[in-house]
Amino acid sequence: MNNVIVVASGKGGTGKSTVCICLSVALVRQGKKVLLIDSDCGMRGLDIMLDIEQDILFDASDAVCGNCTVGEAVYKSKNNDNLYLMAAPFDAENELSPAVFRQLVDSVKNNFDYVIIDSPAGIGSGLVTAASPADSALIVTNAEPTSVRGGVKVRKRLESLGVSHMRLVINRFDKRVFKKLGFYADLDAVIDAAQTQLIAVVPFDINISVVMQRGAAGVESGASFSPFDRLAKRVEGQPCPLVLRGML
Ligand SMILES: Nc1ncnc2c1ncn2[C@@H]1O[C@H](COP(=O)(O)OP(=O)(O)O)[C@@H](O)[C@H]1O
Ligand SMILES: [Mg+2]
Secondary structure, eight states: OOSEEEEEOSSTTSSHHHHHHHHHHHHHHTTOOEEEEEOOTTSOOHHHHTTOGGGOOOOHHHHHHTSSOTGGGEEEOSSSTTEEEEOOOSSGGGOOOHHHHHHHHHHHGGGSSEEEEEOOSSSSHHHHHHHTTOSEEEEEEOSSHHHHHHHHHHHHHHHHTTOOEEEEEEEEEOHHHHHHHOSOSSHHHHHHHHTSOEEEEEEOOHHHHHHHHHTOBTTBOSGGGHHHHHHHHHHTTOOOOOOOTTTO
16 A cells, blocks of 8 residues: 555444554554654644544644644654654644645655554545555445445545545444344445455444543554554555454
8 A cells, every 4th residue: 555544434433543553553563664644633632542632732633823833733652653643623623734734744745654644534625635645545344334435435536536546444343232132144245235356344343432532542553453564564565364264
């Protein structure tokens, strides 16, 4: 994939922010330097999930308004060397325009191997801004029809915005729930409905949620996070199995 990646979904709660953080931590483990940009204006959360909420004095809107330098709005993760965060504006009315956001990202991206952008849910102006600097996208969906339909809508919106390279992440996958719901025969049916090539399936795993809420990404690791290590490898273009066997 290209190096400025927007993470998007139609519905909220699919796991965009979780994927952003866990993918970034996995890329850092693979020796990369990563800038996470929270573009969920008015609803930011990556600062809490990285446990640096108290450190944030300046956000992306401060950088473009001249309240600080761009460098002063980039914060180092305390738990992960080579992982940095730029926070989204705290207030919704400070949403950046696509052109301004793109300029901001263009001004910093060469200092990093990857820029991962967390977008708000939906296909509104927040997505348009978040996607404006992106070369590629990860569309996060859960294996249920409302979420998949949202993913298709996001895909079409991103296409219309000129994002050419898109991959699907099926997150929070739970075999028992999937079978009980019975909407899809198998994961292939989900991928067909989502109309996007798969790059990862991440099981529902309460450990992932707990680590995120504790702000302990990268500190507490283990098998729960191996799907993200595989995702990072595939993002890097390295051959790595999807490991679908045993999921159903
Ligand atoms: N693979 C997973 N297994 C279990 N819980 C998850 C997983 N991915 C995300 N979650 C949880 O789902 C909720 C929504 O995730 P979040 O990343 O905030 O979604 P979004 O950014 O799309 O709104 C959070 O409580 C998060 O901890
Ligand atoms: Mg989020």
